[in-house]
Amino acid sequence: MPGFKRKHLSVLALLGALALQPVWAADLKIALSADVSSLDPHYLNIAPNVAFSSHIFDALVNVDANGKLVPGLATSWRAVDATTWEFKLRHDVKFHDGSKFTAEDVVFSLDRPAKLTNSPGPYTAYTKQIIAKKIVDPYTVRLSTATPYGPLALDVSAIFIVSKKAAEKATTEDFNSGKALIGTGPYTFVSFKRGDRIEVARNDQYWGGKSDWDKVSFRIITNSAPRLAALLSGDVDAIEGVPTADLSKLKGNGKFKLEQKISWRTIFWEIDQSEKSPRYVTDKAGKPLPKNPLRDIRVRQAISKAINRQALVERTMEGLAVPASNIVAPGLLGYNAALKVEAYDPEGAKKLLAEAGYPNGFALTLHGPNDRYINDAQVVQTVAQFLNRIGIQTKVETLPLSVYFSKARAGEFSVALLGWGTLAGDFGLRTLVGTSNPDIGWGTWNWGKYSNPELDKLIAASLGSVDQAKREGYAKEAAAVAMKDYAVVPLHHQYATWAMRKGLKYTARTDEFTFAHQFHPE
Structure with a gap:
């Protein structure tokens, strides 16, 4: 019965082929x-x-x-x-x-x-x-x-x-x-x-x-090492926030795959610009200063010039970022390409401090989270080293996110690290540097209490434009005003990275969100 044998063998071959396919758990x-x-x-x-x-x-x-x-x-x-x-x-x-x-x-x-x-x-x-x-x-x-x-x-x-x-x-x-x-x-x-x-x-x-x-x-799993270990051991199928130091190891391992995208998130410094003397800004002997030096644009500009952003993204971020000149990431509404990344200029920073009346600098504490953004604690430490080089005696305090955000929003910090993702420049500016006004929802994350009526008018004009081209123009102009005034000091736009076991696929998202329903078997 040769026909039966051929049919029987073809069924066995099909079953064998199916056995080679991944068996997906539910x-x-x-x-x-x-x-x-x-x-x-x-x-x-x-x-x-x-x-x-x-x-x-x-x-x-x-x-x-x-x-x-x-x-x-x-x-x-x-x-x-x-x-x-x-x-x-x-x-x-x-x-x-x-x-x-x-x-x-x-x-x-x-x-x-x-x-x-x-x-x-x-x-x-x-x-x-x-x-x-x-x-x-x-x-x-x-x-x-x-x-x-x-x-x-x-x-x-x-x-x-x-x-x-x-x-x-x-x-x-x-x-x-x-x-x-x-x-x-x-x-x-x-x-x-x-x-x-x-x-x-x-x-x-x-x-x-x-x-x-x-x-x-x-x-x-907020700690990077255990999170990666959970993936390598098979305890989880996928992770977000892949540790930068382990990217090359994962890329060379055929059991895993990576998905990456420049995210909407910009990492920057919120700077206390209120009239009161900040708690964490003193003279070098630890005594309060008669006025807040951070209100002086020359001091904010000096802080920005002191930061070597290229070194920061290459070494501290290990290539998982690009230097920032805007609050919003490239490609999003309101991103102003005419704004250039601040050049690293420590000597220029020292001159600005002297012009502002601080030739010998002052003392400052930088605050940031230690479990929220890519290498966030290391970023704070790196910037502290840059500021020390221009005469600003800098200390560092990093905290778990659950503690950090509540203190930062209460205005307890003088210079605080924040990462913000937004799909439009006018949205980000309204929330981060718009004059605080709870009645209209402006400035809800304006930790520095910055206020500029000219900027507020441009943001309002952008938000009020039904015409998309006009809105884009106002948003770019508003970005230029905010950055010229050093309303905040941008550092970098970070990459978002996901790692997963082979056989899974995920479309990397600009907003960095991890959605289970967008994971699929390959």
Whole structure:
């Protein structure tokens, strides 16, 4: 029976070929580089929290891997006029509890950030400009602003839509416990062990299509060495924030692969420019100075000139960054290519200090996190060495992110390291150096209390432009004013790097976010 034998052998050959294919577990394990401090999607606006919330919730507008706006829970949006935007919502979207998503949930979610008055990092910068919300029908919402406002779609991309039914009487702790953690996103909540791990399960009814993974475990491993060790040992399938010293080792190991992209995140110094004498700026004997030297533009410029950015990115960052001259990264709206990276000029820095009345310098403490950005503690140490060379006697204090941010936002530090990612220059400038005004959501991360009416006018003009070309022009002009005034001192734009076991693929994202649903088997 030769025909039977041939058929039998072909089946065996097929089975043998299938046996050579990777056998994928239904679960995915990812190690995160920063702690997720809250599961309430409107409580604390920091990247680790935002990235995780994207697994449980959706926004009206989403952002793709290149930083471009794409439909989310809204299928389309348009400017009805200069002060009114209309959003058309998806039909037949359900929350994890089976209830229908409607315009009522959108209005409730846009109102909620303002009600969280104890938020240490509010989302109100994205909602303050909305003065009226109108439900046209269950799947159409119109949002009105007091004045013309072009980037409203980008604003609402930062606001996650929660279930009004589940969240109306919920507290932040109800979200952290999972009780109120009801979204429309690709995963449902399973468990949260603070500082250790978060577990989620696939939402089979997700409007955007099923994830490849039945379950996902996010391991929180803020220390680089254990995070890499977890990947090498097979305890996790992928990691973010790959240690720079180990990149070459991973590149040469056929069991793993890397994905990289210049991110939206700029690392820079926030500088206290308030009138009070800063706590961490003294004479070299440790006595308070009669006035704040950091208010003098010559002193801020001297600090900038003292920093060798090329050496910083090549040695301290080990090539995982490019020197920065802007607050926003190249390719994003408002990036001003005419601004050049500050030249390393220690002698010029010394002359500026002398002109400002500090020929012998003064004493300063630099503060930064030690578990948030790539090589952040080493960056602070390196800059301290540069400043010591121009006569600024510099000490260093780095802290865990959970402690650092609360102190920095309270204004406790004089010169503090911050990394900020934004998809538009006017957004970043409004938040970081716009004159602080809680009523309109400006300056929510303006740690240095910087204020410049000319800059505020340019930012407002940019944000108020429905015409994209005009908006771009105002944003670039505003960037030039901020950098000329040394409102902050930029250092570098960092690369984002993911490492994963062979057989996985991931599209590197400008926003540095790690999304489990965007990992796929090859």
